[in-house]
Structure formats: C-alpha cells, structure tokens
Amino acid sequence: MPIIKVQGLRKVYGSKTVVDDVSFTVEEGEIFGILGPNGAGKTTAVECIEGLRVPEAGMIRVAGLDPIRQHDDVTRILGVQLQESELQAKLTVREALRLYSALYPNPIDWRSLVDRMGLGELLEQRFGKLSGGQKQRLFVALSLVGSPKIVVFDELTTALDPRARRETWKLVEDIRNAGTTVLLVTHFMEEAEHLCDRLAVFDRGKIVALDTPAGLISRSESPIVISFRPQEPVADNELRDLPGASLVSTEGARVVINGNDATVEAVNSLIARKRIRATELRIVDATLDDAFLNITGKADDATHGGS
Numbered sequence: 598m599p600i601i602k603v604q605g606l607r608k609v610y611g612s613k614t615v616v617d618d619v620s621f622t623v624e625e626g627e628i629f630g631i632l633g634p635n636g637a638g639k640t641t642a643v644e645c646i647e648g649l650r651v652p653e654a655g656m657i658r659v660a661g662l663d664p665i666r667q668h669d670d671v672t673r674i675l676g677v678q679l680q681e682s683e684l685q686a687k688l689t690v691r692e693a694l695r696l697y698s699a700l701y702p703n704p705i706d707w708r709s710l711v712d713r714m715g716l717g718e719l720l721e722q723r724f725g726k727l728s729g730g731q732k733q734r735l736f737v738a739l740s741l742v743g744s745p746k747i748v749v750f751d752e753l754t755t756a757l758d759p760r761a762r763r764e765t766w767k768l769v770e771d772i773r774n775a776g777t778t779v780l781l782v783t784h785f786m787e788e789a790e791h792l793c794d795r796l797a798v799f800d801r802g803k804i805v806a807l808d809t810p811a812g813l814i815s816r817s818e819s820p821i822v823i824s825f826r827p828q829e830p831v832a833d834n835e836l837r838d839l840p841g842a843s844l845v846s847t848e849g850a851r852v853v854i855n856g857n858d859a860t861v862e863a864v865n866s867l868i869a870r871k872r873i874r875a876t877e878l879r880i881v882d883a884t885l886d887d888a889f890l891n892i893t894g895k896a897d898d899a900t901h902g903g904s
C-alpha cells in the first residue's frame with residue numbers, strides 16, 4: 598500500500614485553479630520529487646498533503662489517514678520543513694532542539710540528531726548567527742525530532758551554495774536510508790536527478806509527467822545533445838531543419854542541438870556535405886534539464902494550440 602495517496606486533488610484560490618486534478622502515489626522508503634516552474638502549484642499540493650490547506654476536491658491519504666479529519670494523527674507521522682522557516686534570532690541550537698522535542702508525544706532523543714546533522718559544534722550558537730547551510734541542517738534536524746515516517750522538504754537547498762547543497766543531499770540520502778520516506782519539492786534539476794527515485798513534473802497546476810529521472814530523460818524526444826564549434830558560421834535554418842532537432846542554440850561560437858540518433862547522423866552528413874570544419878564535436882546524453890524543457894515546452898505548445 599502506498600504511504601501517500603493523492604487522487605483527483607483540486608485547489609482553487611479565488612477564480613484560479615492552482616492544483617487541477619492531480620493524482621499520484623508515493624511508496625514507503627522512496628525519495629519522491631515534485632518538480633516544476635514557479636507558481637506551478639507544488640507547495641499548494643504539498644500543503645494539502647500536510648493538512649494545512651483544505652482542497653476543493655479530491656482524496657488524500659497519508660499512511661491511511663485523512664490529513665484534514667485526522668490532522669493530529671498525521672502531524673505525528675509527518676515531519677515538515679517549511680519553505681520559509683524562521684526561528685527567533687536569540688534562540689540557541691540546543692534550545693531549538695529541546696523546544697521542538699517538547700512539542701511531540703514520542704520524540705527521539707534530540708542528542709542523537711546532533712552528530713547526524715553535524716550540529717555538535719553549534720549547540721550554543723544563536724539561530725541569528727548561523728550560516729544558511731547551518732540553518733538548513735538545524736531545520737532538517739527539527740523536522741526529524743518527532744521521529745516521522747515521512748518528511749517533507751520544500752526548496753530545502755534553494756538558499757545554499759553548491760557545497761552546502763551537496764552536503765544536504767547526503768543528509769537526505771541518509772534519512773531515506775534510515776527508513777524515512779522523503780517528499781521533496783525542488784526547482785533544481787540536478788538535485789532531482791541525483792536524489793529522487795521518481796518525479797512528478799508539475800506545470801500550471803497539473804502533473805505533466807511522472808517517472809524516474811532516467812525514464813523522463815529517455816521519454817524525451819531529444820535524449821541526445823550534439824554540439825560543435827564550426828570554423829565558419831552555419832545557417833540557422835540548416836540546423837533547425839535537421840531530423841529530430843528540437844532545440845538549436847549557439848553558445849558563443851558553439852552550436853548546440855538537442856535531438857536523437859537520426860539528428861546525430863544528419864549532423865555528421867551535414868558536416869561532411871558542406872565541408873564544415875567543425876572542432877570540439879561532442880555527443881552526450883541529455884540531462885533532466887533538457888527533458889524538463891522538452892516536457893514543459895510541450896505543455897506550452899498544447900496550451901497555445903501548437904502540436
């Protein structure tokens with residue numbers, strides 16, 4: 598049985614439907630990602646799962662519980678790190694951990710989280726003096742104090758530098774390896790690709806794709822990125838007309854084409870036929886970034902009456 602089940606979820610603000618007939622399930626022990634552009638409805642959907650918003654339609658179950666009618670029970674098994682969390686600046690790390698422990702009926706010993714989250718040196722440090730990465734480590738620890746079955750991280754690493762982001766990824770993996778299910782809302786493709794077992798791609802309130810990161814990339818019509826540096830300019834239309842070419846761009850003097858196997862063949866024959874002197878020819882697999890543009894681009898086309 599899935600640990601989270603969402604069926605036909607709809608949330609409306611005023612006249613705007615911000616979550617529109619969304620359905621998905623999360624299995625126990627998964628890192629499940631919710632990915633999408635700004636305003637796509639990711640946070641709203643997650644807040645419905647947490648029981649913080651009342652949906653207009655749909656059914657949600659968290660470990661079999663209804664987040665609205667059984668809100669207190671859901672709170673006991675769900676650890677939440679909110680998107681914009683703040684604590685009083687004068688509170689120390691130790692005080693924050695003690696305070697949060699007191700809020701739960703069966704907290705784990707917060708001292709066990711101190712080493713796990715690398716907070717040992719920071720116990721007497723005041724919240725206001727912590728760096729962005731240190732604050733996030735504390736928020737992760739606070740979300741785990743109640744010994745949750747599921748944790749929800751919303752934009753956990755947005756404010757972090759690349760090193761702190763990677764350290765936080767390691768924490769998320771450790772949390773899952775310890776048996777906790779993770780629901781992760783993120784903007785970062787690399788983060789989603791690295792961490793998530795499965796991903797739901799949100800766009801304008803709807804799920805436009807749901808798969809493993811590798812599945813999303815391979816389902817894309819352009820799973821290959823071809824790039825080269827021509828010694829003389831190549832006409833744009835010659836590149837755009839290549840079979841399977843979906844995105845063509847020039848980055849400085851480098852031509853970049855997203856396409857498929859047929860595109861690779863066509864690029865090779867174009868170079869030979871036109872005697873283009875091309876250096877630094879590279880053929881690499883597309884990333885989730887490319888797949889995302891492809892998927893959400895298609896949703897744009899559909900909305901605007903394209904193919």
Ligand SMILES: Nc1ncnc2c1ncn2[C@@H]1O[C@H](COP(=O)(O)OP(=O)(O)OP(=O)(O)O)[C@@H](O)[C@H]1O
Nearest residue numbers: 610611615633634635636637638639640641642784
């Ligand atoms: N309380 C509210 N009242 C009215 N509109 C809201 C409210 N909360 C969110 N919205 C609107 O609902 C839409 C979806 O917002 P939501 O925060 O769920 O998106 P998101 O995908 O999480 O975006 P982001 O990545 O920017 O956090 C946005 O247009 C937002 O302005």
